[in-house]
Amino acid sequence: MRAMAETVVARCVDHIVSLPQQPGCGDVEARALCRAMREPAPEHGTSLDPLLDQLLEHWVPRSFTAPGPGYLAFIPGGGLFPAALADFITDTTNRFTGIWQAAPALVQLEANALEWLREWMAFPPDARGLFTTGGSMATWNAILCARERHLGADIRPGVLYTSDQAHHSVLKAAKLTGVMPDRVRAIASDECFRLRTDVLEETIAADRRAGLVPFAVVSSAGTTNTGAIDPLDAIADLCARESLWHHVDGAYGAFFYLRPELRAVLSGLPRADSLTLDPHKGMFLPYGTGALLVRDGAALRAAHEATAAYLPAMPQPHEFYDPSQHGPELSRGFPGLRVWLTVKLYGAAAFREALAEKRALTIDAVRRVAALPGIVIDAAPELTLFAFHLTWPGATRAEEDAATRSLMEQTTRKGRVMVTGCTAHGRYLGRVCVLSFRTHAAQIDALVDDMAAAIQTIRP
Numbered sequence: 001m002r003a004m005a006e007t008v009v010a011r012c013v014d015h016i017v018s019l020p021q022q023p024g025c026g027d028v029e030a031r032a033l034c035r036a037m038r039e040p041a042p043e044h045g046t047s048l049d050p051l052l053d054q055l056l057e058h059w060v061p062r063s064f065t066a067p068g069p070g071y072l073a074f075i076p077g078g079g080l081f082p083a084a085l086a087d088f089i090t091d092t093t094n095r096f097t098g099i100w101q102a103a104p105a106l107v108q109l110e111a112n113a114l115e116w117l118r119e120w121m122a123f124p125p126d127a128r129g130l131f132t133t134g135g136s137m138a139t140w141n142a143i144l145c146a147r148e149r150h151l152g153a154d155i156r157p158g159v160l161y162t163s164d165q166a167h168h169s170v171l172k173a174a175k176l177t178g179v180m181p182d183r184v185r186a187i188a189s190d191e192c193f194r195l196r197t198d199v200l201e202e203t204i205a206a207d208r209r210a211g212l213v214p215f216a217v218v219s220s221a222g223t224t225n226t227g228a229i230d231p232l233d234a235i236a237d238l239c240a241r242e243s244l245w246h247h248v249d250g251a252y253g254a255f256f257y258l259r260p261e262l263r264a265v266l267s268g269l270p271r272a273d274s275l276t277l278d279p280h281k282g283m284f285l286p287y288g289t290g291a292l293l294v295r296d297g298a299a300l301r302a303a304h305e306a307t308a309a310y311l312p313a314m315p316q317p318h319e320f321y322d323p324s325q326h327g328p329e330l331s332r333g334f335p336g337l338r339v340w341l342t343v344k345l346y347g348a349a350a351f352r353e354a355l356a357e358k359r360a361l362t363i364d365a366v367r368r369v370a371a372l373p374g375i376v377i378d379a380a381p382e383l384t385l386f387a388f389h390l391t392w393p394g395a396t397r398a399e400e401d402a403a404t405r406s407l408m409e410q411t412t413r414k415g416r417v418m419v420t421g422c423t424a425h426g427r428y429l430g431r432v433c434v435l436s437f438r439t440h441a442a443q444i445d446a447l448v449d450d451m452a453a454a455i456q457t458i459r460p
């Protein structure tokens with residue numbers, strides 16, 4: 001065991017050290033490779049070293065270099081090393097954290113970590129939460145709570161509202177709760193890509209007139225397309241007036257609430273009935289770490305509480321947290337240890353400082369990108385994401401779209417940074433998102449230089 005573990009640790013650390021030298025996007029033209037990789041289950045075992053060679057030399061590099069410093073694409077994830085150590089402890093000690101009685105002290109650590117998130121997001125003391133595998137599963141659970149609270153058993157007339165900029169996980173989450181796509185309204189967004197509350201109000205009224213039952217609004221604390229933050233306070237007011245559940249998708253943006261100077265742009269976030277968080281984004285943890293907070297903890301428990309003859313009875317009243325009473329899973333990993341160990345090792349201040357650094361890098365990046373010839377900023381950064389397009393006199397929309405797409409591709413092909421685009425309001429937008437804990441000033445310099453060089457070859 002020791003020899004195997006030492007080999008793996010040494011090779012993984014070598015890999016991490018090599019990340020700055022690796023291309024921002026690995027070679028993912030791997031169809032032939034993937035076809036050649038298909039194989040039946042081996043009848044007999046093999047040794048570790050050749051497997052690690054294949055993994056680390058051939059397969060891992062054929063990926064987006066998501067943990068690398070130059071990853072400015074999509075919403076960057078993290079990969080803080082102590083979380084891997086937490087997983088190692090979890091898997092080797094292999095205790096059962098699905099129910100409180102099976103590992104009370106370990107489950108208490110998870111409850112503590114959730115309690116830290118609750119305090120950071122300024123949610124009330126009787127809020128409860130759950131660690132999930134990601135933001136999508138958190139949003140699913142939130143919509144389930146909203147559905148149970150507002151619709152009971154009669155779910156078909158229920159209507160859910162979100163914006164035309166919402167993450168596609170909202171539609172998937174709705175469907176998973178039995179709210180079908182014809183009961184999800186994608187409300188128009190304004191010129192800053194924020195949900196229009198006037199249209200929301202009119203649509204709710206029209207649905208009520210049609211005999212439907214509006215029950216929830218899912219707003220964004222930072223969209224994936226352009227980083228837009230919906231008017232959370234105004235939506236909270238409207239939800240209070242209309243008796244609707246207000247869920248905030250903070251998968252990208254919520255952790256910026258830790259920064260006092262960014263509280264104003266995220267104003268209204270703590271008023272949400274529920275909040276999706278993604279520690280694998282804003283807390284720089286490895287993929288597989290999402291979280292949900294529900295303002296009225298009883299609503300979350302009511303959606304999942306269950307007993308079985310073969311399980312010990314929960315102590316009453318609910319003094320101790322029990323994961324299986326707040327989510328769909330019974331047997332599970334121990335996601336709380338990743339969060340707990342990392343925060344204990346580094347302290348909350350280190351996370352706040354890292355978020356401030358990413359914000360400062362973004363402000364610098366947008367100023368310098370805006371100064372490049374032909375760049376028009378379509379969405380200034382509210383947090384650490386901005387979007388833009390390339391133009392020149394006489395350019396048509398189709399030419400601008402093709403040129404901006406080419407700008408993202410050529411910049412990425414240079415290998416120092418990876419950037420991606422999106423289509424919003426009918427236009428292709430280039431975008432930059434700074435959220436990797438490994439991204440620093442050198443990557444912003446590389447971004448600006450490589451974009452400048454690409455623009456010279458693209459613009460007529």
Ligand SMILES: *Cc1c(COP(=O)(O)O)cnc(C)c1O
Pocket residue numbers: 075133134135136137167169220222223224249250251252278290
């Ligand atoms: C990433 C993201 C999601 C989905 O979260 P997963 O962790 O990928 O499941 C939802 N909404 C937003 C705004 C995101 O950035």
